[in-house]
Structure formats: structure tokens, C-alpha cells
Amino acid sequence: MDGLTDLPRSGRPRTFTAEQVAEVKALACELPSVSGLPLTRWSYPELAREVTAPGVAEQISAFDGAADPGRRRDQTRAASLLDLSRDPYFAPKAARALDLYARMREDEPLGADDYVLSADEKPGVQARRRVCRPPPPASRRPMRVESEYRRGGTLAYFAAYDVHRAHVIGRCEPTCQCTRRG
Template structure:
């Protein structure tokens, strides 16, 4: 006995969504732009494509198959668009994971990070995140916490206790007065009166110990995915000193190379500058210098003024070379012309220094110097707050 079963093919009609998408011209244009972007999260691109397909009459099931997403995902974003428009395609704020550590514990760990370890009885020079996590546990602040969690807490307040920066406390009793005079000159003011066009301000100093280091192997130029390579071993070829005077307002450098530092080499720089125009016929030429041995104290100022009556030496406070603008030029010189170095002899070093000086003068612009008397007063007030019992100069 043979039995045959006949299966009738049924046409299953998908259920129509109650949320019918209808787009304006502006909405369609914006969604099409979103759907084609390659530099935005892919989930947002998919949402835009879901809405566009729904507006073209596709069913949820068809959209899900074509875009390879869940049907529920299509239902969610179709509904969101119908209720909230394009703004509804953005993720809504979420509460996030419940807080594990109380806010007081986080604050105590941050406060601990802001203390010097030695003052808390811990034999460390500076904190690290693992050490802070261990100290928080030992002090009963938390039962257990990971170093990565501590690092995340500190990052929220830009705290990095494992770093340090050196500084020098101003010990010159006339720090404010001397610093203010230099800052006034940078602003083209002297003793309360503006400088005229025939007054010039020079920032001068020396860069000692410029080495002629010859690499044992020749340096290799950069290539595809390969930086420049410089041999670590080298042979010493001696050192020289580079003296420079930087015209603060004209951005012009006059320099020379000398075998060593000293009064005589600095005097030769002064002669070189003061015998050239426009300085030779200037009404006044102010030389801002630090307290280096080549141009220290009143004797150096008297020597300069005796040789050139229109030249006036203005000393910065002790340990305040950061107020000397020529130091910025020296930094540029070091980075662009001397690092990395590979010189066969001192003549090559001198040639590089003078060639870079000419190169710099052709395109240089004055430094954008913004530190003024107001900033100086704020600095001194901040120092006073940190060291209330230490002697410090009065604000200018």
C-alpha cells in the first residue's frame, strides 16, 4: 500500500510594521550622507541604511537579511526614527556599571598621590600606581584595588606622581627688579619710557662644549618605514664655543666660534656686533645677559660701556637664563643643526654653525614672547604660597 503526502506551498506574508518611515528631501539627503561615510562608527552607518531601506518599503526581515543584522535591531531603529527623527539614531545616555569604590576612597587615593612618599614614612622617591594601590590597601582605604584602576583615577585629574621636574628657587634678592627690566626691554620699554626706532635690544650668551663627534660608521638616510640610523659609537674631535647675540625685535643673529669661553672671546663678539650697522650708529644698544663668567657683574658692564658708550649691559637674575631669548635660538640650533651629530673635525662643526646662522636669518621671525610683568608677579606670588617662610623677592 502506497501513501503519498502532498505538501502545499504556502505564501507567508510578512507582518507589516506599524511604524511607516516617510522621509523629507532633507532627511533623505542627510541619511544618504551618513550611510556613505567611512570615518564614523559602523553602527551609525547601519542605522542610517536601515531607515533608508524602511523608507523604500522593505520589510524588517528583508532589511535584516540584507544588512546581516537581527530583526529586532531593525525594529528598534525604525521605531526610534519614527518617534524621534534623525536625532533618535544616536545612542542614548547609559547609567554604566554600578560604582564599586565609593567617592571618598577615590578622593583619599588621589590625596595620597599628591603627598611625597618620604613624608608618609614610605621609603620611596616617588609614587607608582602599583605602590599607591598597595598603600591604599595597607591603610584600609579599600580592601583591594588594581594598579590600572588607580591609574584611571589619577588620569581623571591629570595626576602623574611618577613624573618629576627640576626647578631652582629664586635666591637673587633683586630677582623681581632685574627680571622686570629685561621684560620691559622685550616690550620696548626702558625706565618707563618707550624705546625709539634707533634703540636695539640684544640677547647674548655662549653655547660651550659643542663637540665634534665622528661616528665610527656613516649615518644611513631614512627609507620606507625606516628612520634615519646613526651609529652609537663615535670618536671625539674636540670642542668649541659658539657665541651669539640675538636681536630680539629684528630676529637677527650675529655669532662667532671660539676655541673656549671667557672674557676675551665675549669681548670679540661685542666688537663684532658694535662695529656693524645698525648698532655702530645706534642711540642705545641694550645687551641682556645672564651671569656667566664671560660677562659677570658690574665690571663686565663697565668694560662694555667704556669701549662703546652706546652699549648698555643688563644682567638677568641669578639662575634665570630662561628669561634670555637667545637660549630659545640655541635650542633651535641644537635640534635642527646639531642633533644627530656626525662631524669629522672642529672646522666642520664651525661651518655647520655659521651656515645654520645664515639660514636662520633669512627666514626668522621674532619669538612670540608672552611672559610679562603680570606673569612675573603671579609667579612670585605662587612661589610665596609654596614657601611661606623662605625669603623671596617682592613682586615688581
């Protein structure tokens, strides 16, 4: 198992803990007005100043990847998964999730048969089928898609991601078609 350990990496060693990076990303996901700043969006210098003020980090470069307000979509997705709002219980919530990603639980390493799954469901997905099959693209003509479709009911999509084995598990199921009485 020694061959699975990380080799020394080139470059500067990390200066921020995973918790600090998560807190900076959570702040970058919020609008600056939540912090009482008269801004419509974060700039690097403003975000760096805001991070150092409450003591998340002693110092941070305005160009550090942890404080990248340009990656708002990814940070918003991570924030919604971990509920990374500025609530007082943020650190314990994030620590539990980050420990699982690091293959630890309650200061004990996870076993070989332990799994960490990140799961979600999307209920009410509209299943639609095209009425006509699209003609194949031709020379100098892109593929054309007919806009007419038939409804196929609604589906619920269930997905799980096995974090340590990089495996996606997904399936679609029909939703309940309850009849209305009365």
C-alpha cells in the first residue's frame, strides 16, 4: 500500500487548511451586501480584506485561489451541498464533511469497505420524446431538431457519487401517478 501514498509535490506548500478554504468560498458565495458592504459583487481586494477582518486567515493574497470570486458557480454548488452559510455552526458542519472526504470519521480512519457517498435527487423531471426523428446533418447544414414532442410523464432522478472510488450511481424512476378523487 506504500505505492498509493502521494509523492512530494513541487511548488509552494499549502498555507490554508481545508476549513479555511471552505470558509473563504462560503463568503465568496454571499453577496457583499450581507456583510454590510455597498458592493454588487466581490473584487479580490475586498474579499481579501473581509476574510482577514473576522480572523478566518491572518493574511491572504488578493490573487489566492481560495479567494476567487470568479468561480462563483462552483462555490455556490459547494455551498449548497455543505450548507456553507455564515451560520455559527459552519465549522463543525464543514469539519465533518471534510473529514469524510479525507477518509476519517471521529478521528478514526475509514476502513477499506467504508463508503462515502454524495447523493441527490431531482424529482419531477419532465420526460419528453421528439415526435419526428431529426434528419442527419449534411454538408454545410447543421443538425436540425424538431420542436414538437410528446410528454412521457414525470421521472425522479436519483444519483450518488462514490467519493473515493470516483463512481457515479444513477437511475430514473417514474413518479407516483396518483388519481385524484372527489
